[in-house]
Amino acid sequence: MPRELTRMTAAELSVALARNEVSAAEVTRAHLDRIAAVDDRVHAFLHVAADSALAQAREIDDERAKGIRRSPLAGVPVAVKDVFTTIGMPTTCGSRILAGWRPPYDATITTRLKQAGAIIVGKTNMDEFAMGSSTENSAYGPSRNPWDLDKIPGGSSGGSAAAVAAYEAPLAIGTDTGGSIRQPAAVCGIVGTKPTYGGSSRYGVVAFASSLDTPGPFGRTVLDTALLHEAMSGHDPCDSTSIDAPVPPVVAAAREADVSGMRIGVVTELSGEGYQSGVLSRFAEAVELLESLGAKVTEVSCPHFGYALPAYYLIAPSECSSNLARFDAMRYGLRTGDDGTRDAEEVMALTREAGFGAEVKRRIILGTYALSSGYYDAYYGKAQQVRTLIIRDFDAAFGQVDVLVSPSTPTTAFPIGERADDPMAMYLADLCTIPSDLAGNAAISVPCGLAPENGLPVGLQVMAPVLADERLYRVAAAAEAAFTGRWGHPLLAEAKGL
Amino acid sequence: MSITREEVAHLARLARIALSDAELDHLAPQLNQIITAVAQVQEVTAEGIPPTSHATGLTNVFRDDVPAGCLTPEQALDQAPAVEQQRFKVPRILGED
């Protein structure tokens, strides 16, 4: 092989497998070896599923020998955020309260990956119950950014992003509720998409904020991400909030990569104070680049975006305070304090105290407060109205432009520990990503350079209307091609961490 | 908009989390800070603006009244902390519905 298997993209691996240049077993073994070599430093994985991955690879190789190819992703390794249920592997959600829990059912997306023949190499680390922007809220220790192991890889899907950036898997899946795919993708220098809400099934995705959680793909390239996006998405009758419409043609758009004539709006409000200068300058260059490729760029104001963060930090905790009530020591998970003298309520309270981390406790209490009678209208109710106003901002904006752009997150990867006990500072990482979660439209982060001040990756965020996910890939692919041409190599090639 | 330590303690009880005093000391000021910040939403005039609880606009998603998808008792009880007589064994329940 001219290149190391772990340095190949999913698209390249797919072609190599189809041409019988390599077997699924070889591909899988190469990635398992890579994981063994680097993951003690990166800590992307909570569980490495070596045996089942190799067994799955053998099955795929048997089929390939008979001329059967399940999908373009058959034989391609994928890492799965530990929030998706997987039979035969633990699903911990980064929490002590689910330590060792083995669910009796697969998430719909897990099933789809298996049906596609993708090789699930393991479950990745995450902020506990998807609450956080750095994986520091994981009960199992943080993951580390492959660019600089002392920096955060982003969160909550930090393990998935780190795994892809560290070449431990070409593909990974995560979930995005306030930015938890796009922000890790940006700080790790890879691609990550939040599909249209309802475009990918939440069945088997342990719920954080039900009306916001959106499963989505990570890849090192836009095309890889599109391939995974297509394989994992689509209507699911087991999820009532799942949209019954065809998956937008994301792969075709990724291959077209043509932005000439597209109208691109720069969101006025997603800039300014709190944004790192290197992030702003790389973003500005990206906008210029898109213009030079034939796009028409204008400034668009979304006046309520400034209220997106407070609205989110009312809606998400409210929903999660209810979603996490089921963790009560009665049916599964941790049970502590049951010494025979205590009643059920006491055991519940002691278990939840021991099993939940600080951020989860903060959000549960915040949510309980916001939903309390007497406070509901002023907090949760008001936040839902702000949500309507943000949707209207997007609708108005998309009346003028085809896509909106902004930085993906205000800063590059910050040091592990810097914001760990400063929740408000941590929340600011979501400033740019939250509006799309509230509105449910599609958004992507694609690398647009390294910040000059620290050499760490910067992400360009593209936002598209509901069910227009393909526009993301069109723009992102165009940017990627132009940037790669300018740099001479993919951005990740510059990562010195590993 | 501020929240007292007592209110935080009360909310923790409602949420069935047995916070220690040390944790209360630590969390209460943080929550106070957060609640002050999120209260910003009240600055927005939203007279007559309908709240959005669902972004998709979907309605009437149903399933047919046809059996499907059951677990065996073994599967259901497999991860239970305690089992007796094919039921989930739980500590004594004081409350009434």
Add this chain to the structure above:
Amino acid sequence: MTMETLVPFAAAIERYEPVIGLETHVELGTRTKMFCGCTTTFGAEPNSQVCPVCLGLPGSLPVVNRTAIEYTIRIGLALNCTIAAWCRFARKNYFYPDMPKNFQISQYDEPLCTDGYLDVMVGERTIRVGIERVHLEEDTGKSLHVGGATGRIHGAEYSLVDYNRAGIPLVEIVTKPVEGTGADAPVAARAYVTELRDLLRSLGVSDVRMEEGSLRCDVNTSIAPRGSGRWGTRTETKNVNSLRSVERSVLFEIERQAAVLDAGGRVIQETRHFQEDSGITTAGRSKEEAQDYRYFPEPDLVPVAPPADWVAEIKAALPEAPSRVRARLRAEWDVPELEMDAIVNAGVLGLVAETVAAGASPADARKWWLGELARRANDAGVEPSALAITPAQVARVAQLVTGGALNDHLARDVVGAVLAGEGDPDQVVAARGLAVVSDEGALNTAIDAAIAANPEAAAKVREGKVAAAGPLVGAVMKATAGQADAARVRELILARLT
């Protein structure tokens, strides 16, 4: 247990005006649960009818059972309610081990049906019971309390939970407060539940058996001094498991509350429990604060907006209400109310109506179903409708008697034979040769023999003592193995001897 002071009902009702209200929960008879495909058949092995959804496993999601919606609309229409054009489910949040998610999916301020009524007969007057709302929710699991003296919750060491019933669809029907019942309050409450039960049964939406828990009642009672123009504080009585208990609980509460008010005290707003054996209500555990359920719209479900044509279809297919059926049949058959009550209470109204439709006279139909057939059903321990004889067959038997082919005695034999599976009435008559002996020649021969064998009786008849003909008729009946028409025999004997 402290004995409550009571004011005897008659005295209480003289000085106080009662207001009652009822909340009824109905288990729908759907094949599967409210939000998942688990079966609902009663009496299955513990935890054998569960799945990730009704167990509330992390990652599971509910999907609404269309039939449950249809049944609820049916109920709402039959109760003259307005069907919501658009409504949502809501989460009712509280912690309890028999509730897997520690919230119940229910409806809060947007019920599916509102503002209806049910007319109820109490004696000769019609009371219109207003219906406030009809909404849908899911039922909880069931706990066994182990280790205490009585198997009840107090003093138990631990509990065992079975989630088979978790997720069964429940319809909650709430009346508006019912004023002006006066001394009829207890019977009015009972009559309402009875009428409601019959209505629900006629709709085919539930088997509504209070003993089995598929119909549960909470009864609200308050009293205020007559003429005061205001309402008193109400109590809610739970654990009311039979029609009789509904009546008794209202009666007891009126007596108890009257005593409290007479003594200058105030009625505490509380939940009380009805004690079957003693007919009293006892105070529930006092709660420090009212429960705040922190209701918010269920984010995992989308709104329900029943299309107008679907509602119209359901309305068109509604069966005639039992009260209408009764009124119509009572007029057609021209029977007193008391006899109608007897027919309804025996559960044979439909059977009688069908028998009449098949050609029997109303009187004959009633006679058979309230008499011979009721007795046979009772002996066999089954419902009359479960007997192996059809209304058409009963009508045929009645016809044969009217036409003289059978007498009452033979008719009963025929019925017995039909029940035993020997075939249709005509087949039985033919096969067994049960036709009435109407051949006068044979009868005269038998009469001669009887007169010869009973000279004293014959002599008395000749003297004018007509009653003495009895033994002679008996002898002839015996001689003809009961196959003579006794009345005709008597005629012939009298004609011969007088």
